[in-house]
Amino acid sequence: MENSLGAKISGMKDWLVSIRRTIHMNPELMFEEEETARLVAEWLGKFGLQVQKGVAKTGVVGLLRGEKAGKTVAIRADMDALPLEEANPFSYASKVKGKMHACGHDAHVTILLGVAKFFASIRQQVAGNIKWIFQPAEEGGGGARIMVEEGVLENPKVEAIFGAHVYPEIQIGKVGINEREGLAATDRFIIKMIGKGGHGAYPHYSKDPILAAGHVITQIHSIVARNINPLDSAVVTIGKVSGGTAFNIIPDEVELLGTVRSLIPAVREELKSRLEQVARGVAGSFGMDYRWDFQYGYPALVNDPQMSRLVAEACAQGIGKGNVEFLKPSMGGEDFAYYLEKVPGAFFRLGCRNEAKGIIHPFHSSLFDIDEDVLPFGVEMFVRIIDEYLGLKLI
Numbered sequence: 001m002e003n004s005l006g007a008k009i010s011g012m013k014d015w016l017v018s019i020r021r022t023i024h025m026n027p028e029l030m031f032e033e034e035e036t037a038r039l040v041a042e043w044l045g046k047f048g049l050q051v052q053k054g055v056a057k058t059g060v061v062g063l064l065r066g067e068k069a070g071k072t073v074a075i076r077a078d079m080d081a082l083p084l085e086e087a088n089p090f091s092y093a094s095k096v097k098g099k100m101h102a103c104g105h106d107a108h109v110t111i112l113l114g115v116a117k118f119f120a121s122i123r124q125q126v127a128g129n130i131k132w133i134f135q136p137a138e139e140g141g142g143g144a145r146i147m148v149e150e151g152v153l154e155n156p157k158v159e160a161i162f163g164a165h166v167y168p169e170i171q172i173g174k175v176g177i178n179e180r181e182g183l184a185a186t187d188r189f190i191i192k193m194i195g196k197g198g199h200g201a202y203p204h205y206s207k208d209p210i211l212a213a214g215h216v217i218t219q220i221h222s223i224v225a226r227n228i229n230p231l232d233s234a235v236v237t238i239g240k241v242s243g244g245t246a247f248n249i250i251p252d253e254v255e256l257l258g259t260v261r262s263l264i265p266a267v268r269e270e271l272k273s274r275l276e277q278v279a280r281g282v283a284g285s286f287g288m289d290y291r292w293d294f295q296y297g298y299p300a301l302v303n304d305p306q307m308s309r310l311v312a313e314a315c316a317q318g319i320g321k322g323n324v325e326f327l328k329p330s331m332g333g334e335d336f337a338y339y340l341e342k343v344p345g346a347f348f349r350l351g352c353r354n355e356a357k358g359i360i361h362p363f364h365s366s367l368f369d370i371d372e373d374v375l376p377f378g379v380e381m382f383v384r385i386i387d388e389y390l391g392l393k394l395i
């Protein structure tokens with residue numbers, strides 16, 4: 001089967017490229033992925049899959065029930081683009097002003113359609129069920145959480161799930177995987193120091209929230225250094241400081257906005273409680289009031305070690321062990337974490353970097369691009385993983 005598998009997938013390349021470019025030219029932001037969803041549903045229908053639309057607003061689910069009984073496996077793509085003006089000069093650059101597929105989700109959708117095309121063409125050899133999850137709103141909207149709430153992991157019950165992200169830090173032709181923790185929990189906080197405004201020349205009549213905010217900023221940066229186990233990982237970043245109007249006015253209040261990242265729940269809770277303690281303690285020391293808000297974002301993404309080994313081994317069979325890299329976790333976030341909270345599975349990376357072609361720009365850059373060879377490559381990796389998980393022995 002080896003050669004016919006490769007030939008079948010490489011024969012898809014032009015089709016994959018044309019789908020990817022169509023989606024790339026027509027980016028849609030979170031929960032607005034109407035046209036992308038329509039294109040997805042149309043192809044899944046053509047392949048003879050069972051199709052469900054309108055899940056989590058714009059999500060689409062495809063189901064292939066194999067001829068023979070077996071396990072149920074799901075694979076997932078995210079469909080949303082970013083509010084960013086594309087700076088790439090090519091003919092298939094975004095046609096929509098201020099919107100761009102700068103995170104490669106156009107490639108994810110395309111790769112999953114390729115996998116659907118492949119299995120639809122050999123469905124009599126499929127034992128078990130394969131579910132395709134095309135979700136909206138990965139970029140901050142938590143589309144995955146809503147898909148899960150709306151029952152995407154049920155009926156038939158999903159027993160394992162796999163997802164991938166194209167990855168500009170890895171060379172084309174390579175796969176990256178984390179054995180366990182892969183990406184961080186992404187929480188936010190707001191701290192407000194509430195003092196008493198007045199004239200800059202008479203500070204003794206005021207309570208200066210700017211000075212207090214300065215102390216908060218300094219103390220917050222001691223949390224990772226002095227409260228977290230050095231062998232665990234955490235980030236605290238203050239991204240916005242606002243307060244004040246003029247050089248000689250002490251304002252009433254100063255607001256700090258920040259993000260906290262962690263890989264394990266205990267660290268997540270420690271960060272939360274220490275942040276509040278710092279805000280309360282500093283405010284108290286200046287005799288002023290404070291406000292505090294902590295918003296939980298995506299949970300940490302944690303692969304099932306057995307499933308990540310399955311991914312590594314299935315991919316290595318096609319590309320050799322040397323092209324599968326075990327990666328350190330990243331402190332970015334991914335809402336694929338919500339599926340992994342419910343079902344064992346693994347999230348992996350598909351190298352899409354190609355320095356010879358100038359494809360070197362990071363995610364969310366206006367010059368982000370992928371080597372389109374990642375499209376058939378991604379299809380092959382998913383096919384190998386599903387083949388391995390369902391025990392089809394196609395390869």
Ligand SMILES: [Zn+2]
Nearest residue numbers: 103139363364
């Ligand atoms: Zn992104």
Ligand SMILES: [Zn+2]
Nearest residue numbers: 103105138165
């Ligand atoms: Zn992304």
